[in-house]
Amino acid sequence: MQSIMPNQLSLLKYHVATKLFNLKCFGMIVFMLCSAPLFAQRKGDNKEQLQQKKTRLEDEIKLANVILNDMRENRKESISSIEALQQKLRIREQLLRTMRREIELLEIEQREQDKRIIELEELLSQQQEMYARMIQKAYTARDKQAILMFILSSNDFYQAVKRVQYLRQIAQAREKQIDRIRQTREELEHERAELKRKKEEKARLMARQQEEQRTLEAEKIDQEKRVADFKGREQEILADIKKKQQQRDQLNAEIQRLIALEIQRAKEEAQRKQIEKEATQVGLVKGKDFTGKTTNKQLQELIKKKREEIARLQQQQQQQGAPVTPTPSAPQEELPVLSAENQLLAANFSANRKKLPWPVERGLVVGRFGKHSHAVATQVVIDNKGIDIATSSGSKAKAVFDGEVISILRIPGANKAVLVRHGNYFTVYSNLTDIYVERGEQVKRGQNLGLIFTDEENGKTILHFEVWQNTTVLDPSSWLQ
Incomplete structure (x- = not known):
């Protein structure tokens, strides 16, 4: 075996070192490219959701300002303006929490960015160090005669070709x-620029947060002042609360009565369809054997007689050896409560929980569902069967889902209300003036139902909205988008 000259050995060592370093660099790059984007994507999704929520809350605050301005342009300050201001404060507190969460995410991203910059700086240092060694090795092995002897000292032609390929790979390795180095530098510059951008974004967000905090504190002082102004009008407020509660009690009693009637009507309709279907199966003909005026009891008696007639016929056929007439299917043990159409409609409505559109184009909840203290007379507990949505003057109430208008109500002092059935679910739209639909009309999601009343005395435009399942009242906020 031929001995290897020192210069030839340097070439081999140089080639092996280059290969090992390339593998090490490749591994580091793959790790950085795979781990960082996964983190960024996970955090980015949360950040995007927070930005969307922040935009929505800012839009609600703008709407609250419009509604409050409409109310305050009138001569008399109203309880509704206090309620609108309270809701605005709640929204601003949510906005502040969202902004704090955004800042937390930016801080996490900055720490990850710092980590990536350190890794890239380390990688760049190693690449530059390796390149310096490559240049040094190349300088040591620059003797053309040594390179030629390295090729000619091969044991055979195949080994000579391989050594030529090694020398070419060494040259290509230097270029790579x-x-x-250039790519790492570019990536490092990009990461540094991105880190600078995030620091600036964090600084802007923190300044905005401080501004929102000052605004919140000022609005709380304003709210306390306005509530204090109402303290001298407690008797007037209590009388107003009592009057409104009576109106709502009348409305809810009438709604419950109508829903109970509608449930009974739907049940009777579904049962009638089932009985007529059974009558047809046994061979009875509508219009000949029975009519729409035939009662369910009379029709069931006809079905019973028909079945007995079929049974006698089957017995005769068996005795005569003739083919036996098949027996119609037995009736259901329990008659249905809803027709198939209403069952499907109810299922679709239920599937849209938290997906229903708002019953107004743009609105602000100023009256929450359930029992809670009054905005001013805190010793009084309000039991709200729905939610009160403040909106701008001229706004229209919209159907939140496909359904049938089963009633248009008129409660003295409470304007008009529309009751829409969605299978065994019902929605109520109250405090309307002009009504655009009729009883029995099929309405579509988003269709205008009526014009919401605007009180000229205090400028408030408020829709009262309720959701029922059979005779159980539900929280509308858990159904709306």
């Missing part, structure tokens, strides 16, 4: 190393 230059490209890697």
